[in-house]
Each structure stands twice: as structure tokens, then as C-alpha cells.
Amino acid sequence: MMRAESGLLERRAVVRALLADRGDLLVVAGLGAPAWDITAAGDGPANFPLWGGMGGAAMLGLGLALAQPARRVLVVTGDGEMLMGLGALATIAAQRPANLGIVVLDNERYGETGGQLTATAAGIDLAAMARGAGIADARMVTDAAGLAALHGAIGALAGPLFAVVKVDPANLPLVLPPREGAFLTARFREALLGPAAHHQV
Amino acid sequence: MDRTALEMRTDADWPDGIFATLRRHGITLVAQVPDAGHARLIRACAAEPSMRLVTLTTEEEGVALLAGAWLGGTKGVLLMQSSGVGNCINMLSLPALYRTPCPMLVTMRGDFGEFNPAQMPMGQATETVLTAMGTVVRRADTPADVVPVVDATLRLAFNTYRATAALLGQRLLGAKTFGTAE
Numbered sequence: 001m002m003r004a005e006s007g008l009l010e011r012r013a014v015v016r017a018l019l020a021d022r023g024d025l026l027v028v029a030g031l032g033a034p035a036w037d038i039t040a041a042g043d044g045p046a047n048f049p050l051w052g053g054m055g056g057a058a059m060l061g062l063g064l065a066l067a068q069p070a071r072r073v074l075v076v077t078g079d080g081e082m083l084m085g086l087g088a089l090a091t092i093a094a095q096r097p098a099n100l101g102i103v104v105l106d107n108e109r110y111g112e113t114g115g116q117l118t119a120t121a122a123g124i125d126l127a128a129m130a131r132g133a134g135i136a137d138a139r140m141v142t143d144a145a146g147l148a149a150l151h152g153a154i155g156a157l158a159g160p161l162f163a164v165v166k167v168d169p170a171n172l173p174l175v176l177p178p179r180e181g182a183f184l185t186a187r188f189r190e191a192l193l194g195p196a197a198h199h200q201v
Numbered sequence: 202m203d204r205t206a207l208e209m210r211t212d213a214d215w216p217d218g219i220f221a222t223l224r225r226h227g228i229t230l231v232a233q234v235p236d237a238g239h240a241r242l243i244r245a246c247a248a249e250p251s252m253r254l255v256t257l258t259t260e261e262e263g264v265a266l267l268a269g270a271w272l273g274g275t276k277g278v279l280l281m282q283s284s285g286v287g288n289c290i291n292m293l294s295l296p297a298l299y300r301t302p303c304p305m306l307v308t309m310r311g312d313f314g315e316f317n318p319a320q321m322p323m324g325q326a327t328e329t330v331l332t333a334m335g336t337v338v339r340r341a342d343t344p345a346d347v348v349p350v351v352d353a354t355l356r357l358a359f360n361t362y363r364a365t366a367a368l369l370g371q372r373l374l375g376a377k378t379f380g381t382a383e
Contacts, residue, residue, distance in 0.1 A: 059266045091256070
């Protein structure tokens with residue numbers, strides 16, 4: 001069930017597996033398919049799906065991780081989104097947030113715009129780039145065993161952690177999160193900070 | 202050429218007023234791409250144990266960083282030069298959509314007595330670009346304006362959940378002369 005006909009991992013199954021028994025994990029998703037994927041796995045206040053700001057998902061995750069050092073933060077994004085903000089790998093490596101994990105669902109495509117190839121299709125290795133930036137635990141996942149190990153690493157996060165999961169490029173049915181950003185912000189902050197969140201100045 | 206001719210005014214103490222204002226507002230995250238005009242403020246923030254200084258590779262990272270920090274209850278500020286504003290344009294969608302505070306303190310180039318022609322296009326477009334993306338913009342051109350403008354910029358951001366910017370005019374900073382003045 002984990003593999004598509006291509007033999008590659010199926011993205012929804014990957015995200016479901018990574019978010020299984022997530023506990024108090026906070027999840028940020030990059031725009032497009034990763035946002036649909038985390039929503040398909042179960043929407044809730046501890047999910048923060050992005051509808052825009054391409055290239056900013058990892059940095060948004062860093063801000064959250066620095067603000068909440070006792071909470072695990074996972075950014076789930078795509079290869080196109082990560083490629084647009086590669087400098088974040090250096091910024092994050094320099095900050096060394098132990099509670100931040102970044103998972104790139106790499107289908108080697110701009111999936112929302114017609115499946116045009118990204119740089120990873122030409123062999124660009126995002127995990128190697130992350131390692132080069134100084135993120136020591138930077139891994140490539142292509143099978144169920146690697147996925148299980150990644151799930152364990154997210155559960156006992158000793159980051160920063162960076163993982164590229166190679167996934168099948170098929171576009172799956174849309175499972176959309178709420179679109180209203182003010183709502184997404186308020187529900188996330190209330191869940192994390194309590195009702196006092198609405199009175200912070 | 203005398204290296205000191207490249208440097209801008211460094212004796213002015215208004216950056217200390219900005220630092221005190223950041224402290225008063227409970228700012229604990231300072232994201233920045235360095236600018237000479239912010240050098241004194243950056244040094245003060247780096248030396249303050251309650252503040253985390255994050256050096257960015259490009260200014261738009263700071264817009265996303267501040268959104269994430271606010272989700273976690275932390276108040277941040279973004280320091281940059283006016284040329285960095287151009288790097289932020291699309292990322293300013295985030296504070297607009299998600300209603301997250303994004304106060305920016307922008308030191309101006311291409312604004313008043315500029316020497317370097319390359320600074321003119323972005324310097325002249327800075328306010329237009331910010332305003333076009335829904336940012337509330339205020340300016341300080343004299344030392345006496347700095348603290349009130351920065352204070353208002355922070356209040357507007359955190360009280361009303363939006364991107365705001367204080368433009369610190371080149372008249373305040375002094376223009377790089379590259380040794381051609383006098």
C-alpha cells in the first residue's frame with residue numbers, strides 16, 4: 001500500500017505514516033500538495049498549512065521551533081518549495097534547533113502547475129545540500145524501512161533533522177484545509193498558547 | 202581611498218533608542234540581514250542575553266521566521282536595508298493572509314544624497330513596494346523621530362496583526378561618500 005505502481009512511495013501514505021501517533025507534534029506544511037497531504041492525514045489546530053509564501057515553509061518552522069523549544073516542530077514541504085528557499089538550510093543550520101525536523105516530499109515535479117520537472121529531477125540532492133549546510137542528520141528515504149526510521153527520529157527529535165522522501169509524482173484528489181489564514185493562525189495559537197494567545201500584545 | 206570615507210555616520214546614538222524600544226516591547230527575536238545603518242543596533246542585540254539574533258541569507262526568510270515565531274508566542278522584529286525590501290515582496294503575503302505581526306525596521310539607501318547609482322531604483326521603490334503589499338509605512342528622518350516611529354511601528358504590528366515598516370531615512374544615517382565629499 002505504501003508504494004505506487006511506479007515503485008515509488010505514495011505521498012499520502014508517507015505523510016500518514018510520519019504523522020501516526022504524532023503526540024504533541026506541531027506541523028507546518030508548504031503550499032500545494034504537502035498542505036493537502038497533512039490535511040488528508042487529519043486536519044486539526046496543531047496543523048499550519050501554508051497557502052502561499054513559496055520558499056518560506058522551513059523558515060516559518062524555524063521561527064516556531066525557536067519560540068517553542070520544548071515542542072517538536074515538523075515542516076512537511078515539497079521539492080519545488082524547498083528549492084525556492086535553499087538559503088534557509090544555512091540559516092537553520094547556524095541556529096541548530098534541536099526540535100525542528102524538515103521533510104521534503106520529493107516528486108521531482110512542480111505538481112500543482114502541470115508536473116514540470118524540478119532541479120531534483122536532474123539529480124540535485126537536497127539532502128546533500130542540507131548536509132553541506134551543516135545539518136548533520138540529513139537523509140534520503142526511498143523505502144518503508146527508511147520511512148519507519150524517519151518516523152522514529154521525528155518521535156525522538158534530536159535535530160535539526162532534514163529528510164528527503166522520494167515520492168510518486170501522481171496528483172491525488174484535493175483534500176483542502178481551511179483557506180482563511182486568520183482562522184488558521186488563531187486556532188493554532190489558541191491550541192498552543194491557550195486563550196491568552198488572543199490577548200498577547 | 203580612505204576606508205573611513207566608505208563608512209556612514211557611526212556616532213549617532215538613536216540606535217540605542219531603538220534597542221531600548223525593542224526591549225520595552227518584549228522583542229526577543231531579531232532577524233536581520235546586516236546594514237551599516239543598523240550595525241550599532243545589531244551589536245546591542247547580539248550582546249543582549251534575552252534576544253536571539255538570527256542572521257538571514259535573504260530578507261524574505263525573516264518574514265516567514267517572524268510568522269512562525271508569532272505562532273509560538275514570540276515577538277520578533279526584522280532589520281534590513283531598503284534593497285532587502287524587494288526581496289520580501291511575495292513573502293509579505295504571509296502576514297497579510299495569516300494576520301501575523303511583521304514589524305520591519307528599514308535603513309534607507311537611494312534616498313537622500315546617495316552616491317551609488319545602483320541604490321536608486323530599489324531605494325526609490327521601497328515605500329511603494331511595501332505599501333503595495335499592504336504594509337503600513339512610517340518614516341523617521343530626524344533623530345527625534347526615531348523612537349516614536351519605531352514605537353508606533355511595533356504597536357501597529359502587534360496590536361493590529363499586520364506588516365508594518367519604519368523607514369529610517371538616509372538623512373538620518375548619512376550617505377556613503379566614497380571619499381568624494383568635502
